[in-house]
Amino acid sequence: MTLLLTLCWEFLLTGLFAVGGGLATLPFLSQMGAQYMWFTQETLVNMVAVSESTPGPIGINMATYVGYTVAGVPGSVLATFSVVLLPLTITLVIARALARYRQSPLVNSTFSVLRPAVTGLIAAAAFGVIRLVLLPGDGNEIAWVNLAVLAGIFVLTQIKPTKKLHPTLFIALGAVLGMLLKLK
Template identity: 45%
Template sequence: MMIFLELYIRFAMVGLFAVGGGLATLPFLTAMGETTGWFTSMDISNMVAISESTPGPIGINMATYIGYQVGSNFGGAGFGILGSVVATLGEVTPCVIVIMIVSKILVKFRDSKYVEYAFYGLRAASVGLIAAALLGVAKIAFFNAETMAESGNFFMAVDYKSLILSAVIFFLITKFKKLHPIALIALSAVIGIIFKM
């Protein structure tokens, strides 16, 4: 059972040192596989594919997947579930503690003009990072890099179906403010299947 304690501690270390969101944990997980021999680079690539195509934070999905592999290799599906819970809890423990401390400090200095000045810059950068993430998603959603490489034609590589769907969804969310994002996501999954996007 020591393996589960080790799993918890190793994932807590990843959670503590990987700064910048879920995908930032990837190099740490690769290193963990190499040191422990718990999982292979094939497991890692499956993990990324599944984590990006299932709901939930990518970092958590990756921890769950790897935890399951480690546990089930140790003693079957039951231990797999235990492994996924242990790895996930390990990964979130440092985040929760660090953020509670930051939150306390923030409340204390909320009215300080220095904090206000720093946040003036921080907010702009934060929106910038969201925009960069948006560009990344848009590139994958609207643009087929393989077609571009084969045909060399930019306009053939653009995915017009996705572009139109995206415009329709944007119109809906702007026009009908009561619509819940979940409804729009479900709708576009169905549209994706119907039109074989």
């Protein structure tokens, strides 16, 4: 029971202080492993790898995985709900305020400036993903097959007959092509 309480407390704190997305929880998880001897840093690296490549936001995946490693199924459920509890509450408060001030000229003009900047940030994230895909491994050689697949899928997402298809279909297509062409 003490174990579950400690786990709950640690993940409440992680949720509250991890600002900027799932990977921001990493330093907290690393410290948890070292402080309580729950898992080694090598185990944590494996958990990050699985969390990055399986469905679901990285931060949630990592919380679930760490919780399971520490205390089985109850631990995974507890860690997952603890890590979202405080941010969820804070977001609801902000959403309420936002709904109230939506019409204010200050809020409107701030967001109209913020949108292009955030678009730039998302473009940077996309750039990171695409670079990783095109320059795999040590990053010295362009993977031409990957480039061809990327270009092919991108064209399919843009041209008339196929652009209305659900994104999951393109992801499934990627998985099938990956297995057929042995992509890495």
